[in-house]
Amino acid sequence: MMKEKLIGFLQNKWSQVILFTLFVVITSLSLYLSQKSVVAFLLLLASLLILYYMKLKNLTKWIIGGGILFILLPMASSGGPAFQSYMEVATMVGIYVAMALGLNIVVGLAGLLDLGFVAFFAVGAYSYAIFATPQASNFMPFGSYPLGGESFWIFLIIGGICAAIAGVLIGIPVLRVKGDYLAIVTLGFGEIIRIVFNNLDRPVNFTNGAMGISSVTPPSIFGIQLVFPHHFYFVTLVILAFTIFAVLRFEHSKLGRSWKAVRENEIAAQAMGIPLVKTKLLAFALGATFSGMMGVVFAAKQAFIDPTSFTLLESFTILVMVVLGGMGSVPGVILGAALVTILNLQVLTELTNWVNQLTLNGIINVPDALSPAKMQKLIFGLLLVIFALYRPIGLIPAKNKKFDEKKLKTNRLAIDRENTVAIDKDNV
Amino acid sequence: MPILQLNNIETYYGAIQALKGISMEVGKGEIVTLIGSNGAGKSTTLKSISGLAKVKTGSILYKDKDITNRPPHETTLLGLAHVPEGRRIFAQLTVKENLQMGAYSVKGKDVIQERMETVFSYFPRLKERLSQKGGTMSGGEQQMLAIGRALMMQPEVLMLDEPSMGLAPIIVEQIFEIILQLNSMGITILLIEQNAYQALSIAHRGYVIQNGSIVLTGTGSELIENEQIKEAYLA
Ligand SMILES: Nc1ncnc2c1ncn2[C@@H]1O[C@H](COP(=O)(O)OP(=O)(O)O)[C@@H](O)[C@H]1O
Ligand SMILES: [Mg+2]
Numbered sequence: 001m002m003k004e005k006l007i008g009f010l011q012n013k014w015s016q017v018i019l020f021t022l023f024v025v026i027t028s029l030s031l032y033l034s035q036k037s038v039v040a041f042l043l044l045l046a047s048l049l050i051l052y053y054m055k056l057k058n059l060t061k062w063i064i065g066g067g068i069l070f071i072l073l074p075m076a077s078s079g080g081p082a083f084q085s086y087m088e089v090a091t092m093v094g095i096y097v098a099m100a101l102g103l104n105i106v107v108g109l110a111g112l113l114d115l116g117f118v119a120f121f122a123v124g125a126y127s128y129a130i131f132a133t134p135q136a137s138n139f140m141p142f143g144s145y146p147l148g149g150e151s152f153w154i155f156l157i158i159g160g161i162c163a164a165i166a167g168v169l170i171g172i173p174v175l176r177v178k179g180d181y182l183a184i185v186t187l188g189f190g191e192i193i194r195i196v197f198n199n200l201d202r203p204v205n206f207t208n209g210a211m212g213i214s215s216v217t218p219p220s221i222f223g224i225q226l227v228f229p230h231h232f233y234f235v236t237l238v239i240l241a242f243t244i245f246a247v248l249r250f251e252h253s254k255l256g257r258s259w260k261a262v263r264e265n266e267i268a269a270q271a272m273g274i275p276l277v278k279t280k281l282l283a284f285a286l287g288a289t290f291s292g293m294m295g296v297v298f299a300a301k302q303a304f305i306d307p308t309s310f311t312l313l314e315s316f317t318i319l320v321m322v323v324l325g326g327m328g329s330v331p332g333v334i335l336g337a338a339l340v341t342i343l344n345l346q347v348l349t350e351l352t353n354w355v356n357q358l359t360l361n362g363i364i365n366v367p368d369a370l371s372p373a374k375m376q377k378l379i380f381g382l383l384l385v386i387f388a389l390y391r392p393i394g395l396i397p398a399k400n401k402k403f404d405e406k407k408l409k410t411n412r413l414a415i416d417r418e419n420t421v422a423i424d425k426d427n428v
Numbered sequence: 429m430p431i432l433q434l435n436n437i438e439t440y441y442g443a444i445q446a447l448k449g450i451s452m453e454v455g456k457g458e459i460v461t462l463i464g465s466n467g468a469g470k471s472t473t474l475k476s477i478s479g480l481a482k483v484k485t486g487s488i489l490y491k492d493k494d495i496t497n498r499p500p501h502e503t504t505l506l507g508l509a510h511v512p513e514g515r516r517i518f519a520q521l522t523v524k525e526n527l528q529m530g531a532y533s534v535k536g537k538d539v540i541q542e543r544m545e546t547v548f549s550y551f552p553r554l555k556e557r558l559s560q561k562g563g564t565m566s567g568g569e570q571q572m573l574a575i576g577r578a579l580m581m582q583p584e585v586l587m588l589d590e591p592s593m594g595l596a597p598i599i600v601e602q603i604f605e606i607i608l609q610l611n612s613m614g615i616t617i618l619l620i621e622q623n624a625y626q627a628l629s630i631a632h633r634g635y636v637i638q639n640g641s642i643v644l645t646g647t648g649s650e651l652i653e654n655e656q657i658k659e660a661y662l663a
Contacts, residue, residue, distance in 0.1 A: 254532070257525055257529060260518065260521055263520075264520055265516045265519075268512060268516035270480060271480065271504070271512050271516075272504065272529050272578075273501045273504030273505065273533045273581070274529070274532050
């Protein structure tokens with residue numbers, strides 16, 4: 001009895017709203033009052049997950065979620081010295097979510113296992129870094145470099161386009177192979193791009209090689225230079241909103257269905273008249289676009305990039321986000337990307353600090369090689385194995401569009417009636 | 429004048445020659461069946477027509493136009509629909525989405541909706557299952573979906589690769605019934621069957637393919653009566 005009542009209470013829309021509001025208020029307040037509380041920060045982020053499962057209209061959810069991210073989270077965390085580090089983490093979450101959403105188009109929707117996805121992030125990042133530093137004057141015959149911070153906004157588009165072109169260029173040779181072979185070939189191409197950036201300092205210095213490019217001009221808008229993490233937080237949020245909107249539109253478009261059809265069965269897809277190569281290339285190009293845009297943000301935010309930011313491990317990390325969250329599921333991938341990024345940047349760092357403290361105090365002695373921050377690969381590997389074994393569909397699996405049960409029933413009744421009439425006629 | 433004509437087609441998979449000079453024709457409005465044992469080259473013939481397999485020599489004419497080695501996204505536009513063997517529906521897509529994929533190159537929601545209604549008139553079962561995932565349907569329903577999906581293209585020629593494979597006799601009966609219905613609506617049918625008797629009994633004409641070559645041809649009833657055929661395929 002008690003249990004049923006409780007469930008009934010939890011399923012009621014208004015009790016949900018009240019509890020949710022309570023939760024958000026409490027976490028925001030505790031974050032505001034106790035600025036060091038990472039837990040409060042994470043719980044406030046987690047409120048978005050709760051929101052996802054609430055019985056509200058989608059539009060309402062988007063508005064509330066937007067309110068939390070655009071207003072509440074920055075305000076609640078702004079009261080203390082940890083503000084910028086919170087904003088930094090939240091920005092990285094945003095960047096990775098957008099990238100994972102891009103990879104989700106390739107892996108989740110089109111079913112093309114791409115292990116070199118970080119290459120497109122690198123292309124975006126370098127496109128801005130080269131032109132927003134004197135680097136470009138090494139090979140550009142005209143114009144003066146670095147370009148001003150206003151160019152950042154144009155480079156968001158240019159970076160996306162460069163990444164899309166890279167996607168097509170890599171896609172053309174790579175998409176000749178399928179399945180496991182595709183994974184290996186993309187892995188190779190991902191590394192090739194990184195190595196190219198690493199060596200493109202001779203004979204003409206494009207990328208400054210392994211030294212990396214530093215002092216990237218910060219973006220500016222209305223004469224204000226964007227240098228603090230909270231600035232980039234808002235920039236990232238806007239791009240992310242655009243990305244989510246675009247990705248959802250794609251998924252439910254004809255192109256999105258074609259991707260799924262190609263994933264499900266290539267031969268049948270072809271027999272339906274779907275041009276295979278074009279459809280796959282579009283997945284590569286569009287997935288790469290979002291990654292490239294975030295690459296531009298990354299370069300601007302870090303003000304320094306070098307090839308070590310774009311290693312194989314990064315590609316794997318993004319893939320883990322997609323698999324963990326649920327291949328082909330936008331909410332799943334968002335959750336997966338957020339969890340993995342937070343695990344990487346918050347949990348593992350905190351754990352490492354804690355272990356270091358203990359080591360310093362002489363309580364335990366953990367060798368440097370075993371520090372949690374160095375166990376990323378192990379942890380991701382374990383996560384992949386566990387999910388592959390026990391929950392291959394991911395945390396929030398992809399689902400088909402809801403259908404109208406009532407309409408279905410009336411249809412069925414109508415059909416039954418037709419059939420009965422037909423039988424009656426036969427009898428007569 | 430045949431709507432579809434194959435002249436001495438040779439098709440290879442790498443070094444393996446699957447078709448060794450196939451010549452055949454399909455007249456407008458006909459039901460033509462292609463029979464032969466496993467591995468004879470029946471599916472490869474259909475794939476060569478629709479562009480899923482690459483023809484090395486020979487030519488394929490459709491309405492007197494050379495369509496040899498046109499890719500599938502072009503042959504479908506011309507009115508050739510191929511239902512590949514093994515059903516191959518999109519398992520994770522709903523019935524509705526499967527049908528929408530069939531109308532890939534069709535523009536206009538109204539037209540698509542209209543065609544869907546036409547498909548439902550042949551397969552009312554699909555209408556009830558619109559939101560069900562293709563992969564969760566029974567074998568017979570999946571075959572109906574595969575045919576329905578191809579009908580969304582409103583083809584002039586429908587090429588069916590072993591539509592009866594693995595289905596209960598009563599379902600096979602229904603499918604053949606529908607093939608006849610489609611034909612009476614003016615759709616030309618090119619039908620592959622291992623179940624030769626049933627195929628020949630509804631076909632106007634038939635070709636027997638063996639080892640990549642046509643070895644025999646005739647009207648449906650001629651072939652059914654043929655002693656060799658009786659021995660090899662109707663036993
Ligand atoms: N994808 C393929 N790769 C290589 N050989 C194939 C392929 N598909 C079919 N074959 C070969 O081509 C020949 C004809 O096959 P197929 O046309 O599928 O025969 P059928 O449909 O009459 O059973 C067979 O010898 C088969 O082994
Ligand atoms: Mg076959």
